[in-house]
Amino acid sequence: MAIWIAVLCTLLTVVLGSLHFLGAFRRRRPKEPPLDKGYIPWLGYALDFRNNSSEFLQKMQRKHGDIFTVLIGGYYFTFVMDPLSFGAIVKESRSKLDFEKFASELVRRVFGYHPVSTDHKIIQLASTKYLMGDGLVVMTQAMMENLQNVLLHSLGAGVEGRPWSQDGLFHYSYNIVFRAGYLALYGNEPTNGTASKKKAQEHDRTHSEEVFHEFRKYDRLFPRLAYAVLPPKDKMEAERLKKLFWNMLSVKKTYTKDNISGWISSQERDLEENGVPEYMRDRFMFLLLWASQGNTGPASFWLLLYLMKHPEAMKAVREEVDQVLKESGQAVKPCSTPVNVTRDMLTKTPVLDSAVEEMLRLAAGPILIRAVVEDMNLKMANGEDYILRGGDRVALFPYVAVQMDPEIHPEPLTFKYNRFLNPDGTKKDFYKNGKKLKYSTMPWGAGTSICPGRFFAVNEIKLFVFLMLLYYDMELVNGEEEIPPIDNSRWGFGMMQPTHDIQFRYRLRF
Secondary structure (H helix, E strand, O other): OHHHHHHHHHHHHHHHHHHHHOOOOOOOOOOOOOEEOOOOOOOEOHHHHHHOHHHHHHHHHHHHOOEEEEEEOOEEEEEEOOHHHHHHHHOOOOOOEEOHHHHHHHHHHHHOOOOOOOHHHHHHHHHHHHOOHHHHHHHHHHHHHHHHHHHHOOOOOOOOOOOOEEEEHHHHHHHHHHHHHHHHHHOEOOOOHHHHHHHHHHHHHHHHHHHHHHHHHHHHHHHHHHOOOOOHHHHHHHHHHHHHHHHHOOHHHHOOOEOOOHHHHHHHHHHHHOOOOHHHHHHHHHHHHHHHHOOHHHHHHHHHHHHHHOHHHHHHHHHHHHHHHHHOOOOOOOOOOOOOOOHHHHOOOHHHHHHHHHHHHHHEOEOEEEEEOOOEEEEOOOOOEEEEOOOOEEEEOHHHHHHOOOOOOOOOOOOOOOOOEOOOOOEOOOEEOOEEOOOOOOOOOOHHHOOOOHHHHHHHHHHHHHHHHHHEEEEEOOOOOOOOOEOHHHOEOOEOOEOOOOEEEEEEOO
């Protein structure tokens, strides 16, 4: 009998321990946010959140208010939905709210890269030097030259008339912007002489097309890979693609090219100096490719689509682009050298800037996550105090909390190209409860985890759209076709993608 009692006690201990691990015994403590664990131990609301994060968080906000804690896949997330309270979280020190812990887990899973403590500093220093200020001038020029090769190489090829070409707008935009951005960052085929230069440019076009083709395979798997819910067959494909990119973007192969960006080379050297082995630096190269090129192509798609669906917006932006080109002393002419759009020219486009900002408001859906290092106090803008529990995570979802708030942005589902401009052309301020907002949109994140390459990313988008409007007439094949819905599986990972492509046609303007 004593043996059976011991066995039962052991089983009871295991069961109770398992229930504790699964979160069954967690209770809301005094001054903590409302707690909602759902009905499934450990998983909680993981399925609801993964299926449609936006819809789920709107439902929770209606139920609990502007702050609540939910169980998602074994972790407790406290979501703050009041944009006036964002500053308290964004400005908090890493000793209390650490963004690197979650990011480190993610990059291990999706890129096979094991971060080191100096990574954030290395990325920040390289981005400040090469993707801002004078460095941004150089990178913008590199992007311009590679766009000329990828987008405009067939100008003056002897085709009579102005025939229409047709393609899927998402595929076309993503393809062109990704390839030009990849070449601008990772370098070009070496050249020797004029004939060799033409062959090198042709090689760059072919090679970048191959890279894009494989990248899209990986990109489609990315959301489920990030959530660790890939079925076995897709998991094998993801591992194949990882190894392919580790080899394709390896340090050895990258250094055989010309015009490697300082952003790439400086980070690689710094990692080497910090003792990171070469095979791991190869994986870091893959991380940089996705981080730099996984969002700009989809963003370019949305911007062109919104412009084509709103003729008044297309007219206003095109007039501005034509005027900026005219002021630069250049002109688009048949059989002439492609125009050169500089960073200085891109600083003179307030209408285009507003259209870009509006597109990002409608189509960017990142989730900002911090790990709560230890119990801490959070004071909301309304004066209420809450305790965040150490070991939990705190998260912001600006798409719902800011970008779709009708008080901040009236008619939030409508594309208004001049929404971010005052009548005199200056940048507009936005308010909530009569108080000026610091964050009226947050497509790039905020605080210490804000995207360090955001200025280059915007220039990539603007350069592509600038050239498309200068050189091509564009229209949707079916002008009555509705804008495709957002793919709900991609919430939280930056730019959203459409559930399906939409056909458009384009032809030279001259």
